[in-house]
Amino acid sequence: MLIGVIADDFTGASDIANTLAKGIGDEGGLRTSQHLGVPRQDPGPDEEACVIALKSRSIAPAEAVAQSLQALEWLRRHGCRQVVFKYCSTFDSTPEGNIGPVGEALAKALGVRGVVACPAFPAAGRTVYQGHLFVHDRLLNESGLENHPINPMTDADLRRWLKPQCATPVGFVPAGVVSSGPEAVRTALEAAAGRGETLVIVDGIGDADLVTIATACAGQPLVTGGSGIALGLPRNFIRAGDARGSAPQASAVSGPEAILAGSCSGRTREQVEYHARLHPTLALDVGAIVEERLNPEDVVMFLRENEGRAPLVFTSANPAMVGDIQARYGAPRASAAVDGFFGKVARHLVAGGVRRLIVAGGETSGAVVSALGVGPLAIGREIDPGVPVLLSEAGPGMALALKSGNFGAIDFFDKALARMEAAE
Ligand SMILES: Nc1ncnc2c1ncn2[C@@H]1O[C@H](COP(=O)(O)OP(=O)(O)OP(=O)(O)O)[C@@H](O)[C@H]1O
Numbered sequence: 001m002l003i004g005v006i007a008d009d010f011t012g013a014s015d016i017a018n019t020l021a022k023g024i025g026d027e028g029g030l031r032t033s034q035h036l037g038v039p040r041q042d043p044g045p046d047e048e049a050c051v052i053a054l055k056s057r058s059i060a061p062a063e064a065v066a067q068s069l070q071a072l073e074w075l076r077r078h079g080c081r082q083v084v085f086k087y088c089s090t091f092d093s094t095p096e097g098n099i100g101p102v103g104e105a106l107a108k109a110l111g112v113r114g115v116v117a118c119p120a121f122p123a124a125g126r127t128v129y130q131g132h133l134f135v136h137d138r139l140l141n142e143s144g145l146e147n148h149p150i151n152p153m154t155d156a157d158l159r160r161w162l163k164p165q166c167a168t169p170v171g172f173v174p175a176g177v178v179s180s181g182p183e184a185v186r187t188a189l190e191a192a193a194g195r196g197e198t199l200v201i202v203d204g205i206g207d208a209d210l211v212t213i214a215t216a217c218a219g220q221p222l223v224t225g226g227s228g229i230a231l232g233l234p235r236n237f238i239r240a241g242d243a244r245g246s247a248p249q250a251s252a253v254s255g256p257e258a259i260l261a262g263s264c265s266g267r268t269r270e271q272v273e274y275h276a277r278l279h280p281t282l283a284l285d286v287g288a289i290v291e292e293r294l295n296p297e298d299v300v301m302f303l304r305e306n307e308g309r310a311p312l313v314f315t316s317a318n319p320a321m322v323g324d325i326q327a328r329y330g331a332p333r334a335s336a337a338v339d340g341f342f343g344k345v346a347r348h349l350v351a352g353g354v355r356r357l358i359v360a361g362g363e364t365s366g367a368v369v370s371a372l373g374v375g376p377l378a379i380g381r382e383i384d385p386g387v388p389v390l391l392s393e394a395g396p397g398m399a400l401a402l403k404s405g406n407f408g409a410i411d412f413f414d415k416a417l418a419r420m421e422a423a424e
Pocket residue numbers: 009011148149262263264265268286315316317321322325326334335336338339360361362363364365403404405406
């Protein structure tokens with residue numbers, strides 16, 4: 001195994017799996033699979049990159065550290081050459097964690113300092129300049145992410161945001177150094193390590209910067225960041241002759257379909273609204289879900305009755321509506337109820353023969369995929385930046401798409417269903 005990724009949520013895991021499987025241009029990427037939780041089985045003989053999807057973004061820091069170290073242990077046991085800690089391109093975390101505690105714990109276990117921390121993902125509009133995170137042309141804290149139901153991001157200054165999460169100083173490598181090339185980045189990281197800095201925020205404005213940073217990281221035991229940080233990592237191994245460069249798997253899965261959206265992100269709400277103009281769509285009453293007055297089987301019936309017409313059910317709501325629900329029931333109770341509900345719906349759907357399933361939202365995807373208990377997923381073709389088709393071999397086989405809240409074109413849901421069916 002060349003690269004092992006520890007991802008802090010499920011959609012984030014498929015985002016970076018997509019990047020590793022795709023690689024750059026014609027060079028191809030690595031043969032990649034996505035595992036849900038720390039695998040119980042050994043990796044397949046052909047796996048060059050293994051992505052372990054945890055649900056550790058929003059849990060207590062000590063638990064996130066423990067799970068991440070367990071994942072690291074599995075990766076090391078299977079000879080993994082480079083570990084990547086994948087977190088959100090919008091740096092979702094709180095003053096307590098979990099990016100700092102997990103990043104530092106992995107660095108300590110691997111005996112390294114001067115470790116890259118770069119959430120940039122330019123294809124999705126996330127860039128880092130002078131240590132500040134932008135979402136398209138807005139600072140992170142003015143981008144809507146300051147309203148996130150679980151991790152409100154209220155400061156775009158990544159060094160300032162990360163500092164209280166860390167036990168050691170946070171370093172910085174500015175854009176000027178990155179544009180000087182991989183050797184300059186390597187020297188800057190070594191200097192940071194010398195000063196005792198464990199996590200080092202590195203500027204990244206475009207894909208070329210990310211390739212420079214990845215080149216500088218060749219041979220480094222640990223890299224951390226958003227999926228963009230993985231852009232140039234397969235190339236290091238391909239150029240060294242350790243991998244041949246391969247293409248993601250074609251899917252060709254047809255059959256009954258369903259779309260579940262629990263994400264309240266702005267982009268998902270736009271996609272839901274757009275989809276509703278052309279397809280059967282049902283808004284779920286979140287109060288009724290929390291109070292257990294809504295029966296999952298009724299929702300399943302709606303979806304099954306509308307098979308072939310791309311039916312969608314959603315709890316996606318604007319910040320004011322989410323605020324009302326959270327004030328009424330408490331955020332953890334509301335989230336647990338909604339996530340659990342989607343899990344039950346998904347189980348019924350798959351047991352009833354649904355073979356193409358789209359889920360919007362990281363927490364929602366985690367709940368759904370955990371409820372389904374699917375085994376390792378192969379990485380199929382990209383639907384939109386950061387979202388591939390995922391293929392499960394279990395049973396008759398099925399295709400999944402786990403969409404991060406803010407990813408995807410306006411017609412993402414239709415595109416994803418079509419992509420799953422495409423043989424090429
Ligand atoms: N109407 C609602 N009111 C309150 N909470 C909700 C509502 N709908 C969904 N939720 C909760 O909000 C959370 C949304 O998080 P989720 O990670 O699924 O989406 P996201 O944050 O948009 O996606 P990502 O993490 O991929 O960016 C979930 O825990 C879900 O249970």
